[in-house]
Amino acid sequence: MRDAMNSLDSNPDKINPLVPVDLVIDHSVQVDVARNENAVQANMELEFQRNKERFAFLRWGSTAFKNMLVVPPGSGIVHQVNLEYLGRVVFNTDGILYPDSVVGTDSHTTMIDGLGVAGWGVGGIEAEAVMLGQPMSMVLPGVVGFKLSGKLQNGVTATDLVLTVTQILRKYGVVGKFVEFYGQGMGELSLADRATIANMSPEYGATMGFFPVDHVTLQYLKLTGRSDETVEMIEAYLRANKMFVDYNEPQQRIVYSSYLELDLADVVPCISGPKRPHDRVPLKDMKVDWHSCLENKVGFKGFGIPVEERPKVAEFSFHGQPAELKHGSLVIAAITSCTNTSNPSVMLGAALVAKKACDLGLEVKPWIKTSLAPGSGVVTKYLLQSGLQKYLNQLGFNIVGYGCTTCIGNSGDLDESVASAISDNDIIAAAVLSGNRNFEGRVHPLTRANYLASPPLVVAYAIAGTVDIDFEKEPIGTTKDGKTVFFRDIWPSTEEIAQVVQSSVLPNMFKSTYEAITKGNTMWNSLSVSSSSLYEWDTNSTYIHDPPYFKGMTMYPLGPHGVKDAYCLLNLGDSITTDHISPAGSINKDSPAAKYLLDCRVDRKDFNSYGSRRGNDEVMARGTFANIRIVNKLLNGEVGPRTVHIPTGEKLYVYDAAMRYKAAGEDSIILAGAEYGSGSSRDWAAKGPMLLGVKAVIAKSFERIHRSNLVGMGVIPLCFKNGEDAEKLGLTGYERYNIDLPNKVTEIKPGQDVTVTTNNGKSFTCTLRFDTQVELVYFDHGGILPYVIRNLSKQ
Secondary structure, eight states, X not given: OHHHHHHTTSOGGXXXXXXXXXXXXXXXXXXXXXXXXXHHHHHHHHHHHHHHHHHHHHHHHHHHSSSEEEEOTTSBOHHHHIIIIIOOSEEEETTEEEEOEEEESSGGGGGGGGGTOEEEEOOHHHHHHHHTTOOOOOOOOOEEEEEEESOOOTTOOHHHHHHHXXXXXXXXXOTTOXXXXXXXXXXXXXXXXXXXXXXXXXXXXXXXXXXXXXXXXXXXXXXXXXXHHHHHHHHHHHHHTTOBOOTTSOOOOOOOSEEEEEEGGGOOOEEEOSSOTTOEEEGGGHHHHHHHHHHSOSBTTBOOOOGGGTTOEEEEEETTEEEEEETTBEEEEEEOSTTTTTOXXXXXXXXXHHHHHHHTTOOOOTTSEEEEOOSBHHHHHHHHHTTOHHHHHHTTOOBOOSSOOGGGTOOOOOOHHHHHHHHHHTOOEEEEESSSOOOTTTSOTTEEEEEEOOHHHHHHHHHHTBSOOOTTTSOSEEOTTSOEEOHHHHOOOHHHHHHHHHHHOOHHHHXXXXXXXXXXXXXXXXXXXXXXXXXXXXXXXXXXXXXXXTTTOOSSOOOOOOEEEEEEEEEBOSOOBHHHHSOOSBOOTTSHHHHHHHHTTOOGGGOOBTTTTTTOHHHHHHHTTOOTTOBBGGGTTOBSSEEEETTTTEEEEHHHHHHHHHHTTOOEXXXXXXXXXXXXXXXXXXXXXXXXXXXXXXXXXXXXXXXXXXXHTTOEEEEEOTTOOTTTTTOOSOSEEEEOOOSSGGGOOTTOEEEEEETTSOEEEEEEOOOSHHHHHHHHTTSHHHHHHHHHHHO
């Protein structure tokens, strides 16, 4: 953007954040080394080797831009750092007090709503505009009041609660809405429990899941090292403005758009999967559910395994010892992700499970890749204080790094013998993780069944070695002297966990962790960077590449565009996630991105991940729709990142087909089902299609952030009318599509009807999903960032 300002003969220094910006580098660490005392250091060294160019770029940014704090790699996960350190609750700027709020570039920004701070994720494109002074425009949301009553039963965790809430709210339908929690049950939830529920707002589809400030919030602020003076100021300000909830006073009835209720006593232990976060399974039903998943046809709850294949056993040798895998065998067990690693009760609960298991002589099979990635250094301190970390280590749950690992797809490679056993025998291998997302192809390319579970359950499943188990009836293992051990024998009570939390989680741990957080580490501090205010591009870099967004840009907007004789690039079904559109995980060896990197003389061992290479548009354009599990209806049920180039009938990688259309000057569109773009707020899921030449997406419905990101990149979002979709309208995707829009933006209205016609005589009406007048202005300029540049250039 600074280069674009420069080329327009304007001052590039105008591109600078106008609001405070905190950048936490937390998504680049991979679990390359696991089950090892030295894993943290080894993984961080590999992280810096791979990402040296990226980190140098980010370090340059920390000096080139004012009003910007950069928290270096290895410090923790952004949402936990926000909760424990960055969140102010009330700002005090030169004696003027006002409520804290946050706009985040990650969908799980909503975690801060657990602290009573209004915040949600918008994706990088919109956030950049906000940094540069643009207001955020949105349709005023409805607010769903979610009443909590009662108390969780003994042994039920916050994770069980959040998976239950996620299922209820996704079923109810809260996309684009706010959810506010209230009721007497609030007093039973710790701040960490609230943050766990707020964190998973994207999984239930809400813009935010809000918990107002009360005495629990104030206790947490003190625990995490905020000064007494600051906490008193926060309480006084919020009470004066009627924004503080005091359960000792009569509660005023708040009027919500709609109401839901949950008795916490009804929550039972559960996990979610095998492919979506809201597909909750009570623990007692898991074995039956697993067998039905094997039997069901391929889908969100099915793998379509023929009956004769279900008992299959793949025998192999693991480092010289005999090993075997069956359908449902665990190969990854990870305590990871922002959702749970901020919660002392489930983290210490996992450690107590480990202790009880070790005391009975139970072990985890050595071919299961176990890992523990805390959200901040505080977790390590309280695990050591409790004396329980050694038991986690004994079971292979050594700390591997401080950042988002398995949940984002940075699970690292499986041992070659394990990978071969899965691939050669077509085994439905399983991963169990304490994350928030388990979409296909995300956790690891070879784990087709991925289950979300609480950290204690992750340890329990690792010991069992399979998801094909009924914990109530079948033993989890045997003691050294041959006695059978059941799940109930190693499961801690709520009281046991509370006692350890009380004695182990101390305020000085937060203070000492965060006093040093911005000082970095020797690897970060030794990065050499230019002092230039314009970035000096390295043409040989395969990580940081000058993107084409503003090339040839003029001061005058191009105006709105319709779509003429467009080909359908992909015809997709429901619940296509941003992981399907723009993977963050490993780069497949046969993919167009891999070919590009090999042509750039990058060794396969140095491919790293799409997430780590998102600073290179050449890699990311090739990675768009490169998910190995994507199902494109043009391929008649075949799974994988290919499509049909309609003029020739050839089956090509999506990138290659798109480049053919672009070279021929042809537009392309995408057909999709419901909840298109759910999952991460990944701006590359909009940037990639735009670079592929996609002009419009026609879907049954869009997830909020992704629709906004498409608008931000100048791609037209259209919705089929209620009750209609591509199939019901008889669309195959082999037609050519025309979308007629006026050529003056003043003649277009938010949410208006638009007629789509095809070359074979079909005609249907869609809703134009530009939701506000501001979004139409962005469309007129070809996207939000060109608009911002033109605006700033005039000032």
